[in-house]
Amino acid sequence: MASLSPPLAIDASHATVADIRANVAQRRRWDLVFAVLGLLATSIGVVTLLALFIDLVMDGYQRLTPDFFLSFPSRRASEAGILSAWVGTCLVMLVTAVVGVPLAVSAGLYLEEYAPRNWLTTVIEINVSNLAAVPSIVYGLLALGLFVYALGFGQSILSAGLTLALMIMPIIVVATREAVRAVPHTIREAAYAVGATRWQVTRDHVLPYSIPGIATGVIIGLARAIGETAPLITIGALTFIAYLPNPPLTTTPPFVNFDWLWSGFTVLPIQMFNWVSRPGTAFHANAAAAGIVIVVLTLLMNGFAIFLRYRLRKRINW
Amino acid sequence: MAVARQTLIRRGVRHRDVMERTVESVLFACAASAVAVTTAIVVVLLVESAGFFSHVSIVDFLTDTMWTPLFAEARYGILPLLCGTVLAAAVALTVAVPVGVMVAVYLSEFAPVKVRETVKPLLEMLEGVPTVVYGYFALLFVTPLLQNIIPDLPGFNVLSPGIVIGIMIVPYVGSVSEDAMRAVPQALREASYACGATRLQTTLRVVMPAATSGIAAAFVLGIARATGETMVVAIAAGQQPNLTFDPTQPAATITAYIVQVALGDLPHGSIGYQSIFAAGLVLLLITLLFNILAHVLRMRFREAY
Numbered sequence: 001m002a003s004l005s006p007p008l009a010i011d012a013s014h015a016t017v018a019d020i021r022a023n024v025a026q027r028r029r030w031d032l033v034f035a036v037l038g039l040l041a042t043s044i045g046v047v048t049l050l051a052l053f054i055d056l057v058m059d060g061y062q063r064l065t066p067d068f069f070l071s072f073p074s075r076r077a078s079e080a081g082i083l084s085a086w087v088g089t090c091l092v093m094l095v096t097a098v099v100g101v102p103l104a105v106s107a108g109l110y111l112e113e114y115a116p117r118n119w120l121t122t123v124i125e126i127n128v129s130n131l132a133a134v135p136s137i138v139y140g141l142l143a144l145g146l147f148v149y150a151l152g153f154g155q156s157i158l159s160a161g162l163t164l165a166l167m168i169m170p171i172i173v174v175a176t177r178e179a180v181r182a183v184p185h186t187i188r189e190a191a192y193a194v195g196a197t198r199w200q201v202t203r204d205h206v207l208p209y210s211i212p213g214i215a216t217g218v219i220i221g222l223a224r225a226i227g228e229t230a231p232l233i234t235i236g237a238l239t240f241i242a243y244l245p246n247p248p249l250t251t252t253p254p255f256v257n258f259d260w261l262w263s264g265f266t267v268l269p270i271q272m273f274n275w276v277s278r279p280g281t282a283f284h285a286n287a288a289a290a291g292i293v294i295v296v297l298t299l300l301m302n303g304f305a306i307f308l309r310y311r312l313r314k315r316i317n318w
Numbered sequence: 319m320a321v322a323r324q325t326l327i328r329r330g331v332r333h334r335d336v337m338e339r340t341v342e343s344v345l346f347a348c349a350a351s352a353v354a355v356t357t358a359i360v361v362v363l364l365v366e367s368a369g370f371f372s373h374v375s376i377v378d379f380l381t382d383t384m385w386t387p388l389f390a391e392a393r394y395g396i397l398p399l400l401c402g403t404v405l406a407a408a409v410a411l412t413v414a415v416p417v418g419v420m421v422a423v424y425l426s427e428f429a430p431v432k433v434r435e436t437v438k439p440l441l442e443m444l445e446g447v448p449t450v451v452y453g454y455f456a457l458l459f460v461t462p463l464l465q466n467i468i469p470d471l472p473g474f475n476v477l478s479p480g481i482v483i484g485i486m487i488v489p490y491v492g493s494v495s496e497d498a499m500r501a502v503p504q505a506l507r508e509a510s511y512a513c514g515a516t517r518l519q520t521t522l523r524v525v526m527p528a529a530t531s532g533i534a535a536a537f538v539l540g541i542a543r544a545t546g547e548t549m550v551v552a553i554a555a556g557q558q559p560n561l562t563f564d565p566t567q568p569a570a571t572i573t574a575y576i577v578q579v580a581l582g583d584l585p586h587g588s589i590g591y592q593s594i595f596a597a598g599l600v601l602l603l604i605t606l607l608f609n610i611l612a613h614v615l616r617m618r619f620r621e622a623y
Contacts, residue, residue: 031516038424041417042437045444048485052451055459106348114342115349127352133609134602135546137573138359140580141598145362149586166355173352197334199341220446227448230548230573234580234594269450269549276454276553284458291451302446306439 056295060288068289073240073271077282082290084241085271088157089226091245091260092267095161096168096225101218104169108176108214113202132170139167140234148235155236157245158261163231168221175217179210212312216305223301227294229269240274241266268294363602366595373589379596385559385575387593388582394593396600398559402476402569403604406551407544409480409565410487414540417484418491419533425492426499427521441489449486453553456482461554474556474568482554483547491540498532498616499525535615542608546601548573572601 015023071081107128115121143163153159183206191201245263268290275287371379374394382395421441425434461478465471502525510520526533548571556568557578570578576594584590 027516027519031518034518034521035424035428038420038428039433041420042424042429042441044417044485045421045441045488046437049440049444049447051459052447052455055455056451059458103348103351106345107352110342110345110349114345124349124352127356130356130606130609131352133542133605134359135548135573135605137546137548137576138363138598138602141576141595142355142359142362144580145366145595146358150362169352169355197338199338223446227446227450229448229450230552230577233577236580269448272454273450273549273553276450276457287454291454294448295451298446298448299443302443303439306442310435310439 053295056288056291058288060285060290060292063285063289064292068286072243073266073274077286080275080283080286082268082271082293084244085266085268085290086293087244088237088241088265089267091157091248092160092164092232092265093222093226094248095158095261096164097218097222099162100165100168100221100225101172103165104172104221105176105214105218107169108173109180109202109207111173112177112180113198113206128170128173131166132174136167136228137230137234139163140231142166143231143235154262155238155264156262157265159235160232160237160265160267163235164225164228167228167231168225171221171224172214172217175220176210176214179213179217180206182213183209212308216309216312219301219305219308223298223305226301227269227298229267229273232267232270233273237270238264238266268297359602363595363599366592367599369587370589370592370596373592374596383561385570387590388579392589396572396597398561399570399572399575399597400600401561401563402551402555402559402574403545403571403601405476405563405565405569406480406483406547406555406571407541409477410483410544410547411537411540413481413484414487414491414544415537418488418536418540419495421488421492422495422499422533422536423521423526426496427517427525441492444486445489447486449547449549450553452482452486453479453550456550456554468566471566472556472568474554474558475566476551476555476569477565479550479554480565483544483550486547486550487540487543490543491536494536494539495529495533498529498536501532502528531615531618535612538608538612538615542605542612545608546573546605548577552577572597576601 068081069086070083071079072083073085074080111121111125111128115124140163143159143166147153147159147162148155153162187205187209188201191205196204241264245260245265246257248257248260272287272290272294275283275290278284379394379396381397382393383397384393384395385398386393425437429437456479457473460482461471461473461475464475464478464481468477471477506524506528507520510524515523551571552574555570555574557570557574558568559575560567560569562569576597579590579594
């Protein structure tokens with residue numbers, strides 16, 4: 001900002017002490033002004049977060065009754081609820097976590113502990129960082145073409161879970177790599193020195209030390225997946241579901257049941273989107289109530305992850 | 319006795335070696351799945367787009383000014399969708415870049431450690447709020463607010479989702495810029511302070527010039543983010559393809575169009591179905607282009623010191 005300098009510049013050869021003092025005071029004032037502006041800009045984010053939450057609560061708090069959680073969607077706004085939506089969210093997240101977490105953590109371990117320095121590793125690394133930049137809706141198109149039609153999974157919980165698993169993979173891979181990289185080399189060398197193999201070192205020493213860091217990444221990834229709407233709309237999540245999938249656990253042998261994987265589904269953000277898109281304010285209250293549930297859920301998860309990371313940073317003492 | 323023990327050990331070692339190789343292959347397969355996913359994305363988009371482009375010429379696609387694939391007399395010009403996308407991204411960037419850079423400057427150069435430690439997690443929380451909630455906020459809070467200032471603003475417009483996307487990506491733009499400023503060696507700051515410069519002078523004349531390419535990368539990555547953003551515009555911008563550069567008008571973006579088609583029940587293999595893949599391909603190319611640009615810019619600032 002060169003434009004600041006002319007009025008601030010003084011001619012050194014004729015300057016009196018008073019001139020210099022005035023000049024310094026002026027520079028200090030500008031400095032203060034800028035600090036205040038910075039604080040204001042920073043608080044825009046916090047104010048928005050507050051406004052958003054207060055807005056949701058004002059619009060939706062009356063709808064947050066036990067019935068709201070235990071009712072199916074309905075044509076009448078006052079009777080509609082989010083039962084099928086939150087059950088759908090839980091089941092989709094189950095698939096996402098079971099598939100996505102081991103896949104991404106393994107990939108991260110490989111890249112950090114095993115990968116030789118060659119072109120293949122470079123290609124994999126470039127691909128991981130590219131995938132992080134791919135818009136979520138493109139994952140939806142991938143899933144529509146691949147899971148729904150080419151592999152014949154249909155518009156099911158399985159397709160949805162796999163889609164979100166692929167989407168959060170880069171987030172968890174990056175977190176895993178960072179956590180693993182933070183483990184000092186002396187620990188590895190000590191284990192190798194007593195004859196441990198690479199997998200023994202990784203499993204018994206590197207992995208346990210990096211668990212908190214990995215957990216942070218996993219929670220942030222799952223929180224992202226819970227709130228994600230666009231890719232699930234693309235693969236054809238339904239917006240009006242008045243039934244529940246078969247429960248995964250049964251009372252008769254073999255006690256588990258995988259029918260639910262093939263079931264149609266809806267999830268919380270899609271239910272909210274559906275209610276927002278309807279004309280008329282009656283359903284908007286429902287949307288706000290669903291919004292409160294989603295925001296509280298994701299903020300709690302993110303908050304926990306951030307807490308975990310800060311605690312980790314303070315406690316580490318190799 | 320000794321022989322038996324040796325056999326046992328040898329068997330153990332063999333078992334261990336097999337285990338080692340198996341684990342390594344499994345881990346490698348997981349890592350390689352990233353390549354498989356990228357390939358699958360490209361293949362799926364290309365195959366379905368190929369079907370689309372066998373009906374619609376690429377010239378029409380790129381030059382026609384109407385996008386009405388669901389009408390009886392279908393027209394397939396991507397320009398209105400591109401226009402909506404660019405417009406929404408432009409509004410978002412107008413908000414996100416000044417605010418994001420101010421946040422970065424403040425957090426990296428001005429803020430006391432305590433403020434930084436409290437504000438950064440809060441900003442991360444802002445990033446964690448699902449986009450559909452931002453869509454609600456844009457449609458039912460920001461638009462009515464804006465209608466107080468611009469009385470004849472329609473209920474659906476690009477301005478309000480654009481502003482909301484802008485605020486949404488502030489933490490992202492801010493943290494990328496802050497990384498760039500943090501990468502400026504402390505010695506440069508100390509040299510500047512030693513000459514009697516204030517924090518502001520140090521920031522504007524030493525830190526920012528040294529971090530220019532990193533800040534530019536933040537700008538470019540912000541564009542990529544805003545371009546790929548879906549739910550906010552799908553909810554609050556009106557889903558109407560509209561060749562306009564007036565942000566107070568309703569418009570559709572590429573992403574909003576994909577959502578709109580996916581919500582309807584288009585038969586698999588129809589041209590409407592294929593059109594969302596063509597739109598997705600354009601979207602992927604745009605985001606890829608900006609990400610490569612950002613990568614190049616970042617390499618430059620990393621090499622500087």
